[in-house]
Amino acid sequence: MSRSLVSIVRYEKPYDSVRKAVELAGGLSHLKPSDHVFIKPNIVFWTAKTVIPKWGVITTSRVVEDMVRLLKDLGINHITIGEGSVAADPKDKETQFHAYETLGYTKLQKRYGVKCVNILARPFTKVDLGDGMKLSFSTDVLESDAIIDLPVLKTHAQTTVSLGIKNLKGTISIPSRKRCHNADPNMNLHRWVARLSDPMPPVFTLVDGIYSNERGPAFDGRMRRSNLLMASRDIFAVDKVGAQVLGYAPEDVPHLKLYAENRRKPLDLSDVEVKGEKIEDVTDFHQYEFGYTEDGALPAPMAKMGIQGLSYYKYDLSMCTYCSGITGAVLTAIAMAWKGQPWDDVEVLTGKQMDPRPGKKKTILLGQCMCKRHKDNPDIQEAIPVDGCPPNPKSIVAAFHQAGIEVDPNIVENAEQLPGFLMARYKDKPEFEEGFFQVE
Numbered sequence: 001m002s003r004s005l006v007s008i009v010r011y012e013k014p015y016d017s018v019r020k021a022v023e024l025a026g027g028l029s030h031l032k033p034s035d036h037v038f039i040k041p042n043i044v045f046w047t048a049k050t051v052i053p054k055w056g057v058i059t060t061s062r063v064v065e066d067m068v069r070l071l072k073d074l075g076i077n078h079i080t081i082g083e084g085s086v087a088a089d090p091k092d093k094e095t096q097f098h099a100y101e102t103l104g105y106t107k108l109q110k111r112y113g114v115k116c117v118n119i120l121a122r123p124f125t126k127v128d129l130g131d132g133m134k135l136s137f138s139t140d141v142l143e144s145d146a147i148i149d150l151p152v153l154k155t156h157a158q159t160t161v162s163l164g165i166k167n168l169k170g171t172i173s174i175p176s177r178k179r180c181h182n183a184d185p186n187m188n189l190h191r192w193v194a195r196l197s198d199p200m201p202p203v204f205t206l207v208d209g210i211y212s213n214e215r216g217p218a219f220d221g222r223m224r225r226s227n228l229l230m231a232s233r234d235i236f237a238v239d240k241v242g243a244q245v246l247g248y249a250p251e252d253v254p255h256l257k258l259y260a261e262n263r264r265k266p267l268d269l270s271d272v273e274v275k276g277e278k279i280e281d282v283t284d285f286h287q288y289e290f291g292y293t294e295d296g297a298l299p300a301p302m303a304k305m306g307i308q309g310l311s312y313y314k315y316d317l318s319m320c321t322y323c324s325g326i327t328g329a330v331l332t333a334i335a336m337a338w339k340g341q342p343w344d345d346v347e348v349l350t351g352k353q354m355d356p357r358p359g360k361k362k363t364i365l366l367g368q369c370m371c372k373r374h375k376d377n378p379d380i381q382e383a384i385p386v387d388g389c390p391p392n393p394k395s396i397v398a399a400f401h402q403a404g405i406e407v408d409p410n411i412v413e414n415a416e417q418l419p420g421f422l423m424a425r426y427k428d429k430p431e432f433e434e435g436f437f438q439v440e
């Protein structure tokens with residue numbers, strides 16, 4: 001059996017470290033100068049309204065530039081960088097370019113002639129993946145000769161890890177992303193994620209672990225300076241290694257398990273040859289789940305505050321990005337509204353598959369999926385619907401006020417500015433360098 005090469009390299013300096021990781025993984029000699037190459041970084045979310053902490057969330061511009069230089073050195077001239085970041089307003093197509101400007105990609109355009117595109121503003125092609133699964137992928141991506149996949153080394157609250165395969169979710173349309181968060185347990189998120197690389201041209205993956213993210217994938221995780229790079233021409237092999245480095249055996253990651261079943265590949269590392277650092281020397285356990293009470297009724301920090309009379313059930317796999325995006329702000333606003341007096345047995349239902357529980361006096365239905373599912377549900381005493389996808393922040397505030405929870409409208413209505421407040425965590429921590437997200 002031929003084994004797939006995966007390199008593990010400690011990040012030491014610009015260009016050389018990326019080049020070493022790529023070379024140890026067998027290099028890019030499979031590419032021709034005439035090839036059209038699509039680079040997919042990971043820029044989960046962006047806002048032009050505040051400076052966001054990018055460490056462990058967004059691919060470093062250092063790695064993006066070094067990869068562009070390597071491709072140019074091979075004589076490749078058709079290079080496109082593209083992402084489909086989530087913005088606060090789903091119709092907003094401009095904020096993506098603010099991200100590119102801030103991250104220095106505009107300089108890469110001028111210096112190396114690369115093209116930058118907003119995947120969400122470009123055409124999609126519907127692909128039948130079989131087994132009744134259809135997703136719309138970026139036509140630019142599908143028509144490229146090769147993909148350079150640049151995920152961040154991170155855990156993920158829903159998918160355990162988010163590495164090469166999961167990073168490709170940013171290449172599908174918003175309706176397809178919602179479909180991945182399916183309410184049918186037999187067609188759940190893991191099943192869709194496991195298929196994301198199926199229609200892709202050859203993918204070379206370089207995992208950017210200069211910074212890593214515990215309890216990712218977003219800004220509220222705990223970031224570490226890990227100084228690691230991992231690369232491979234085999235996306236599954238590098239994801240298996242990356243999972244191990246984060247402390248998870250591949251069999252503990254549902255989408256990797258399904259990938260192995262679909263492709264009839266071993267789930268262990270018997271078909272992988274690791275070059276460079278040894279896995280055991282760089283493994284550093286990263287927790288992926290947010291802590292909740294045993295019954296899943298309240299986030300652990302809120303239970304610790306003594307909050308009573310509220311059940312804000314643990315997110316499930318069916319909650320998609322837009323609803324997830326507002327959760328942090330809503331929970332923060334609730335915590336700040338707590339004055340020590342129990343609320344009136346309020347429950348909050350989210351995602352697409354939650355059901356009310358007995359004994360609750362008020363049920364907030366957050367988002368159009370919950371509103372549709374529980375329209376006229378006789379098991380609900382008093383339904384407080386917040387329709388819309390994503391649910392409107394003003395309506396969220398009104399719903400909590402109706403339930404007797406006086407959340408501060410400023411927090412919920414300015415949710416996109418919340419990551420900016422987290423910048424304070426990195427003050428006087430020189431290992432968190434903004435320079436990694438700039439191009440000189």
Ligand code: SF4
Pocket residue numbers: 178181318319320321322323324350351352366367368369370388389390391
């Ligand atoms: S309302 Fe929320 S869960 Fe439903 S599709 Fe929209 S983002 Fe997803």
